[in-house]
Amino acid sequence: MVTGTGTDAVAAADTTSGERVAVLRELAGGVPDPELPVVSLAELGVLRSVRETGEGRVEVELTPTYTGCPALETMAADVERVLHKHGVADVTVRTVLSPPWSTDDITDEGRRKLAEFGVAPPRTGADRAGGPVRVGLGPTRTRTRGRETGTPDDTAAGTPYARDVRDPVRCPHCGSDDTTLLSRFSSTACKALRRCETCREPFDHFKEL
Amino acid sequence: MSEPVTALATAELALADDALVLSHRLGEWAGHAPVLEEEVALANIALDLLGQARTLYSGLGDEDELAYLREERDFRNCQLVEQPNGDFAATIVRQLFFSTWQELLYGQLTAHPLATKAVREVAYHRDHAEHWTLRLGDGTTESHTRTQRALDALWRYTGELFQPLPGLDADWAALRAGWDERIADVLGRATLSVPEGPREGGWAAGAGRQGLHTEPFGRLLAEMQHLHRSHPGAKW
Numbered sequence: 179m180v181t182g183t184g185t186d187a188v189a190a191a192d193t194t195s196g197e198r199v200a201v202l203r204e205l206a207g208g209v210p211d212p213e214l215p216v217v218s219l220a221e222l223g224v225l226r227s228v229r230e231t232g233e234g235r236v237e238v239e240l241t242p243t244y245t246g247c248p249a250l251e252t253m254a255a256d257v258e259r260v261l262h263k264h265g266v267a268d269v270t271v272r273t274v275l276s277p278p279w280s281t282d283d284i285t286d287e288g289r290r291k292l293a294e295f296g297v298a299p300p301r302t303g304a305d306r307a308g309g310p311v312r313v314g315l316g317p318t319r320t321r322t323r324g325r326e327t328g329t330p331d332d333t334a335a336g337t338p339y340a341r342d343v344r345d346p347v348r349c350p351h352c353g354s355d356d357t358t359l360l361s362r363f364s365s366t367a368c369k370a371l372r373r374c375e376t377c378r379e380p381f382d383h384f385k386e387l
Numbered sequence: 388m389s390e391p392v393t394a395l396a397t398a399e400l401a402l403a404d405d406a407l408v409l410s411h412r413l414g415e416w417a418g419h420a421p422v423l424e425e426e427v428a429l430a431n432i433a434l435d436l437l438g439q440a441r442t443l444y445s446g447l448g449d450e451d452e453l454a455y456l457r458e459e460r461d462f463r464n465c466q467l468v469e470q471p472n473g474d475f476a477a478t479i480v481r482q483l484f485f486s487t488w489q490e491l492l493y494g495q496l497t498a499h500p501l502a503t504k505a506v507r508e509v510a511y512h513r514d515h516a517e518h519w520t521l522r523l524g525d526g527t528t529e530s531h532t533r534t535q536r537a538l539d540a541l542w543r544y545t546g547e548l549f550q551p552l553p554g555l556d557a558d559w560a561a562l563r564a565g566w567d568e569r570i571a572d573v574l575g576r577a578t579l580s581v582p583e584g585p586r587e588g589g590w591a592a593g594a595g596r597q598g599l600h601t602e603p604f605g606r607l608l609a610e611m612q613h614l615h616r617s618h619p620g621a622k623w
Contacts, residue, residue: 242438242504244434244435244438244508245435245438245439245442245501245504245505245508246434246435246436246437246438246439246441247438248434275442275500275501275503275504276500276503276504277503278503278504278507279504280507360424361424361425361427361428362428362511362514362515362518363424363427363428363430363431363432363511363515364427364431365427366431367431367432367434367435367508367511371424371427385511387507387508
């Protein structure tokens with residue numbers, strides 16, 4: 179969060195490097211995501227490191243959510259702006275790919291804010307297939323109770339959507355677990371489009387990655 | 388244009404060209420996809436691929452120069468990705484062939500930062516292509532016929548995928564075996580047949596990696612590079 183205290187701490191000459199970096203990290207991490215402004219870069223887990231590399235020189239490492247995420251350039255510009263504003267003359271923002279970002283890097287607070295914003299947060303501990311596995315035309319509707327079709331769709335095991343059966347995506351509006359996948363890609367690559375079968379509202383689901 | 392200096396750089400250029408060219412082809416669906424959801428899906432897949440291309444190009448040189456100022460013979464993409472979109476079935480078959488290959492290859496390149504990053508995104512591309520293959524193949528007579536036609540037409544471009552790219556630490560024989568098995572399984576369940584025609588050698592296509600491309604690629608490049616070449620350094 180950008181605060182007056184933060185400004186003072188960056189500028190004050192008698193603060194230690196560790197304290198300054200902590201404040202800088204808070205400033206950079208507090209920058210809102212350009213596409214989902216309810217979550218900050220720190221909550222999204224894309225801020226990898228903040229380092230002082232010299233007098234008035236700071237290097238920030240960001241990692242993209244998706245390789246092609248167009249928001250990354252705006253994030254870098256926003257981080258530069260906020261650090262310049264707080265007295266850092268020379269800001270370098272670098273992009274790092276390793277280790278790859280995962281939706282598990284989104285903090286609990288970030289998840290809570292996404293849900294509040296109407297985006298179903300990604301489930302944690304994403305089932306990742308170690309290479310291609312069989313997909314079937316399983317049901318796109320997920321819920322834990324009252325399935326007409328009997329047994330869960332075992333042909334979907336190991337796919338990015340396999341866990342839908344035992345760990346359904348919940349509607350961020352009404353909390354129902356009876357939701358249907360409408361499209362695997364939504365307004366951005368990181369989201370899928372779903373519809374709630376209880377309150378009938380469509381919603382975005384932040385896909386597990 | 389200076390040539391890439393290492394085997395890895397040459398291989399990365401080929402992977403980047405694959406991603407850029409397929410991204411451009413998928414972008415051509417904008418405004419033309421059969422339903423809005425697919426319009427969005429294809430654009431998102433195109434964006435992922437463009438991100439892969441940009442990451443690789445920026446490690447090799449100037450992104451704009453590499454994308455917009457090279458001649459046709461300088462591109463190292465496989466011929467599969469430059470094939471025209473055709474109908475929706477043809478686009479899905481091209482996606483199935485390519486994303487299955489890309490996921491398997493990237494899955495092998497565990498020491499490569501971009502491959503390790505992108506492989507999880509590609510899993511969603513492959514998942515999307517497989518679901519559509521199942522729906523189209525096991526759908527109506529019309530969708531089945533069109534999908535089989537696309538399979539037969541694009542099959543000749545699949546052999547090139549398994550030409551080893553020196554510089555990449557990949558087991559190409561295993562890649563091919565895994566791909567064959569995977570494709571046969573999906574097509575079988577989609578009630579489609581694995582084509583029997585040649586996949587390489589003789590008359591069959593497959594020299595994109597050496598800079599030889601099929602006729603539609605020239606038109607693709609002309610459209611893709613037109614703006615940059617006509618207005619050098621233009622920005623907005």
